Amino acid sequence: MKADPMLREVKVEDAIGLVLAHDLTRIIPGEFKGRLFRKGHQISEEDIPALLSIGKEHIYVLELAEGYLHEDEAALRLASAVRGTNTERTEPHEGKVTLKSAIHGLAKIDKAFVDEVNGIGRIVMSTIRTNTVVKPGQALAGTRVIPLVIEEEPVARVERLAAQRRSGQALTAGSLEPESGGPADAAGTPLPAELVAVKPFRSLRVGLITTGSEVFKGRIEDKFGPVVRAKVEALGSKVIDQRFTPDDMDAIVTEIRHFIGLGADLILVTGGMSVDPDDRTPGAIARAGARIVSYGTPMLPGSMLMMAYIGSVPVMGLPGCVMHDPYTSFDVLLPRICAGEEIFREDITEMGYGGLLGC
Numbered sequence: 380m381k382a383d384p385m386l387r388e389v390k391v392e393d394a395i396g397l398v399l400a401h402d403l404t405r406i407i408p409g410e411f412k413g414r415l416f417r418k419g420h421q422i423s424e425e426d427i428p429a430l431l432s433i434g435k436e437h438i439y440v441l442e443l444a445e446g447y448l449h450e451d452e453a454a455l456r457l458a459s460a461v462r463g464t465n466t467e468r469t470e471p472h473e474g475k476v477t478l479k480s481a482i483h484g485l486a487k488i489d490k491a492f493v494d495e496v497n498g499i500g501r502i503v504m505s506t507i508r509t510n511t512v513v514k515p516g517q518a519l520a521g522t523r524v525i526p527l528v529i530e531e532e533p534v535a536r537v538e539r540l541a542a543q544r545r546s547g548q549a550l551t552a553g554s555l556e557p558e559s560g561g562p563a564d565a566a567g568t569p570l571p572a573e574l575v576a577v578k579p580f581r582s583l584r585v586g587l588i589t590t591g592s593e594v595f596k597g598r599i600e601d602k603f604g605p606v607v608r609a610k611v612e613a614l615g616s617k618v619i620d621q622r623f624t625p626d627d628m629d630a631i632v633t634e635i636r637h638f639i640g641l642g643a644d645l646i647l648v649t650g651g652m653s654v655d656p657d658d659r660t661p662g663a664i665a666r667a668g669a670r671i672v673s674y675g676t677p678m679l680p681g682s683m684l685m686m687a688y689i690g691s692v693p694v695m696g697l698p699g700c701v702m703h704d705p706y707t708s709f710d711v712l713l714p715r716i717c718a719g720e721e722i723f724r725e726d727i728t729e730m731g732y733g734g735l736l737g738c
């Protein structure tokens with residue numbers, strides 16, 4: 380391999396007293412993968428057998444020229460440029476910097492920005508998917524550059540892209556010219572964008588309505604309530620009350636209005652969502668005066684879910700599979716609602732791609 384002009388190649392036996400230019404990794408399959416020596420380590424005579432054992436007969440000593448960055452510094456600058464609210468940054472490790480969540484919340488990752496950065500070349504920005512629920516300490520993004528030493532320009536370009544994106548200007552691929560289409564408020568004023576960030580969950584007061592004559596009349600025990608309650612509580616919200624109704628539209632409408640009157644932040648109506656004559660929930664949500672965002676969600680399981688709003692209060696019709704399957708369309712939408720986001724028709728339609736999980 381051709382040596383970089385900033386790196387002086389030295390035989391290991393001649394390296395005593397010199398300083399390593401980068402972390403050195405040891406891999407023993409099935410046992411160990413990690414750093415054997417840290418960048419900046421001063422080589423001593425005892426290190427020589429270990430270096431030879433990982434195949435190093437020569438090492439690089441770093442002499443950085445003007446306008447060039449070491450991989451650690453480049454990774455740090457990239458991570459700092461993209462880091463948003465409620466994130467923590469690690470120190471470089473083997474040339475990589477990780478951004479982690481500082482809180483339990485909803486990861487927000489700007490996919491278009493990530494694509495743009497990775498299109499530059501020799502720069503890696505690897506992230507989890509946006510709208511993932513994350514715990515404190517969970518990794519959100521990793522940054523690194525491919526060469527050990529890189530010109531400053533591509534890193535500075537990411538910094539410029541990040542600054543422009545944050546200031547609410549979307550970018551056309553490959554250019555730094557702003558275009559319309561960035562995040563904006565209702566008046567069309569551009570909003571600052573987050574590139575890698577975590578939104579905290581709000582504590583919502585949730586009204587739960589369980590429909591079904593078989594449950595109402597005591598023929599079977601309610602199994603929906605405990606499942607929904609656990610999902611709501613896991614996100615830091617609370618079910619303020621659970622009301623039961625038979626398969627009767629007026630009764631369901633009455634309970635929806637009851638929770639609106641109580642000032643609930645979210646209303647969940649379980650069961651009665653499919654095609655039987657006794658399935659009254661979608662009609663009841665509409666009759667209660669809701670604006671229907673969608674009846675039908677292109678995700679399996681969870682295809683019969685209804686997303687609606689009465690004023691600003693989200694109302695969801697939850698099909699039977701929410702009680703049965705561990706991960707459905709409800710588990711995609713609930714965290715976003717708990718993070719204070721409004722769900723639009725487009726959010727629903729894009730759930731189809733990758734949404735076939737079973738059922």
Ligand SMILES: Nc1nc2c(c(=O)[nH]1)N[C@H]1C(S)=C(S)[C@@H](COP(=O)(O)OP(=O)(O)OC[C@H]3O[C@@H](n4cnc5c(N)ncnc54)[C@H](O)[C@@H]3O)O[C@H]1N2
Pocket residue numbers: 589590591593594599600601602603604649650651652653654655658681682683697698699700701702
């Ligand atoms: N021909 C079609 N069949 C089905 C369709 C369809 O589009 N066409 N959709 C399927 C999907 S998807 C689902 S999900 C299910 C059920 O949806 P529903 O929300 O209408 O569920 P129910 O009919 O109300 O109940 C189904 C099943 O679950 C029991 N149940 C309901 N609530 C409770 C509760 N609180 N506790 C315990 N058990 C409950 C209920 O007794 C029924 O056995 O429909 C598919 N079929």
Ligand code: MOO
Pocket residue numbers: 678679680681682683684698699700701738
């Ligand atoms: O809504 Mo069903 O909810 O796809 O199994």
